[in-house]
Amino acid sequence: MPPTVTLAVTRYRPEQESEPALQNYEVPFRKDWVVLDALNYIKDRLDGSLSFRWSCRMGVCGSCGMMVNGSPKLTCAAFLSDYFPGPIHVEPLQYFPVVRDLVVDITDFMRKLKKVKPWIIRKEEKPLAEGEYLQTPDQLDTYKQFSMCINCLLCYSACPIYGLEPSFIGPAAIALAQRYNMDSRDEAARERLEILSEHDGNWQCTFVGECTKVCPKNVDPAGAIQQYKLTGAAHWFKSLLLPWGTK
């Protein structure tokens, strides 16, 4: 009898139930399988009605985030062998509304991401004839870590502040805002400051630090937020003491 492992998957079918229900599946245990492989096995062989998101299966697209045994994880990076003998609990990403089974709605995050203007903004664009914007490796180094974000939203699932106050702009949005603030080619740090200094912006963070712990790409959003607190505070004092010099 080849070894198997049980996956306890949270199902939610709005057309037939008002609350999520647990369903157990027996899946072959293979040393090289990840939870995503097990889910695909379930969908292919056991229960085609199971709904879940996935794409690249190699940790760069950010689609397959789910709660595995209570922790937010990319299911393409969660090996079955780490959870053997199981049972392995698979639930939809925490703190997001569940659309169906393991699929959550992420419109909230998309809205917040757009709000922080995650693109290079310049007062005046250089004409093409003048060539590209130059950047030294050291200048790249200041923001590179924050550019690694794949928008997988594991950090939002880990952040209790986001869970308690869904209007909080959240770790990834702030980290991405910082990625552009610190890019030497960008000139919109002031614009983003207004957005991040709002009531539900940067200052709601109480540095729990879970976001950094669960990030699969080592973006360190908690670090980005704390750095931004210092920047925001410095700017507050500067505008108080030297109001003419801050525009």
Added chain:
Amino acid sequence: MVRPITPFLWVLFSAGGTIAALLFPVHLFLSGLAFPLGWLEAPSYDFLHGLIKHPVTRLYLFVLIALPLFHWAHRFRYTLYDVLQLKHLSGLIAVLCYGAALAGSATVAYTVWNIP
């Protein structure tokens, strides 16, 4: 220049937290345990009384007590929001926390100013 005061409150929290982290352990260990239990010889009344007359000591004492109170106010306020989920009482909580810190700081300032 109508701007949220949150950055300033965060600076008070940080300053208070740093003071508390750097200086409270030694003060608490000495005054709270070592001296009362006799592990180390406590400073005499006359020595302490002479020490606090100095303007530098007075400033030190003010900073040592007032800033950590603001550290508490800010942190406790957010703890009440998050742990006890009292967000709906946010106005009241803010007033009570910072108000208490202000009252404490005013008391320290008054005491330190009026050292004979």
Added chain:
Amino acid sequence: MSAEVHYTPYHPKWYRRRVSVWWWLQKGSYTTFVLRELTSVFVAFFALVFLWQLRALVQGQEAYAHFLVRLRTPLFLTVNSVALLFVLFHAITWFNLAPKAMVVRVRGRRVPDWIIAGLNYLAWLFLSGAVAWILLRG
């Protein structure tokens, strides 16, 4: 975000789980976080004890002697011991997290976290020594 929406094939009813009031007990790191935040209560406690000591000192020798007696009671010794543990926890978590906010770049490279934290610990040692030296002289 929509409020109550009934199921239709084109907009199913989303399920939103309410965050339990015991969310912080569900994970070790969450509990540690809450304990860290609660250190502020003991910080405030000691600030007030210090204020009390200061006022006793100003009021005179008798008042100060009375204060010292109160400080020797088992109640205060116990509370002060607990407070010391929480204050130490505050100090250690504070210094370990300081590098996250204080990013220092020297010649284009970021100073490693352990150096920033280490400098904080050294300052702590130095200041503690200085305070102890002053107080133990009298």
